[in-house]
Amino acid sequence: MQTKAFAAHSPTTTLAPLTIERREPGPTDVAIQILYCGVCHSDLHTVRGEWAGVRYPSVPGHEIVGRVSAIGKDVSRFKLGDLVGVGCMVDSCRTCPSCRDGLEQYCEGPHGFQGTYNGWLDGSGENTYGGYSADVVVDEYFVLKIRHAQADLAATAPLLCAGVTTWSPLRHWKVGPGKKVGIVGIGGLGHMGIKLAHALGAHVVAFTTSPSKAEEARKLGADEVVVSRDADAMAGHARSFDFILNTVAVAHDLDAYTTLLKRDGAMTLVGVPATPHPTPNVGNLIMGRRSIAGSVIGGIPETQEMLDFCAEHGITADIEMIDMQDIEKAYARMLKSDVKYRFVIDMATI
Template sequence: MPVQTDAYAVKTAGTPLAPFSFERRDPVGDDVAIDIQFCGVCHSDLHTAYDEWGRTTFPCVPGHEIVGKVTAIGPDVTKFAVGDTVGVGCMVDSCGTCPSCDAGEEQYCEGSGFVGTYNSKDAKHGGHTLGGYSTHIVVKQDFVLAIGHDDADLAAVAPLLCAGITTYSPLRHWKVGPGSKVGIVGLGGLGHMGVKIAHAMGAEVYVFSTSPSKREDAKRLGATDLIVSGDDAEMQAHAGSFDFILNTVAAPHDLDRFLNLLKRDGTMTLVGVPAEPHPSPAVGNLIFRRRAIAGSLIGGIAETQEMLDFCKEHGITADIETIPMDAINEAYDRMLRSDVKYRFVIDMASLKAA
């Protein structure tokens, strides 16, 4: 029988998140049913809930940084068993047959496009997907991740399912490691994970921020130092010295200030999506040093599992503030003020109790 699921949803455009109930399907075939313990709060949740990208389907249940326990499995499941600790990230399906899916890069699915954990058309089961601000979810086994961290760390593991993989994937793709000088632009939910992961990979890490007050925290997270991006002298002192820059800022800004810091053949990869375009960079900054601007989108399922295993090995979790479900609207307001270090995580026991 379908399972009654309690959640928080935006029911119509322009309204706050509020209690909502719906039915999840029974696990069939290769489905895994998961009792959600924690769900991270991503800025994409806020964009979607507020319909800032203009493509939200209502009712909308956000949430794609999910950690929980397996409660039931379909008859064809071979990878998981009841009681396993698992995670679900930004995707719950893809076409499975295109070149990107064949390469384990489902986030770039060229067939039907990947099916998001929430706010995506669900051609297989009907309607649209509803995410992790809920007590329960059912996901096909190929999009479920194994969690090896201790139970005491599970709340802080949840943001790895988006913020962790969004920063790990480009760092790995551009071969960051010992001997690399790496810059992280922005010290928020994504940036703080980028610092921790790049440091664990053996790189020399610097944070770029407009806030000098973040210097000590940047060092605590693993950075050698913080460079004030608005200070011309500090920026010029590092001109032409970076191998790789990971730019996490999701607001339009002058990319040339950072391109000037790259070595020959250096790359700056963008992972933030601003509502308005960045000012166009000067082509000469690219041509005369063979520099590159690139982009990166989360990571494939196999790479996400690799990231989780890497983080377990290196003792990496997110810096979080745990909140009850009924504090989500206040949390969104605080996110807009950048008043969180560095990720909110919802304790789903609070929703179950309510």
């Protein structure tokens, strides 16, 4: 079936209207009328060709909230009219150890997971088109139930990427009451990390280079705020953190944070810088049995867990709504960090 979309045709062209083909729903497929789509930095990196293997035309968008408009004959989890979400993946091999563990983002199959846009990770098969479109058709396994109120749907959309990207490591490293947790960076990812760590019951310390963000961080749920350029303030937290979630996507000195970890503490990186971080001091790691780890998005079960937790606790992203036609202006502002904290497209404007 044909549907309206916005696409980039090359790394140097602006996004423009395009009619794309969506498959007719198969036996286990769910067709979704897209209501809102969040705008992720990954969208910008992709359409500008900053990551290898981008396939054009590129229709980005993997923070999708919509309403079920049709279902296949074997669909059992959804019915017409249900509010649903789609995140960063629309398929995986489903048979490898990671997929069997509900961690499809680490799919070890021959192609990796299939992205909501830009196809399979290894570049095989047909291109996939994301949420900057009026409709999408997805296998029911990769569709999430949305339990937030109707009024919160737009602000729920970024949970499908920014929310689960921070939730997954917080849960894996068992963040909760009695844990001291640092969140580095207060942006699209960081603001969700603060909200979720706070709701999980941890003592949350936000790190920022900007003193002006201190009050904002406290409103988001931070118990303390440290300006990372203040050496004395940083030193005052030495060897005190159980866990640090580092959301910064530019290269920086990791040693400044590993020295803040307790023995057996871990710092997990979720931001991907354009250039490598400076090599960390191994002494900081081996003398405290500390670790530096990485994490990417989240599997389908933990994404559903995160959505249900956020609905129960009234958690959404802080957003600014835009029309589809203003996407290039939004990209320009994203590059200047001029958004608090996530753009969401009202797909009625497509």
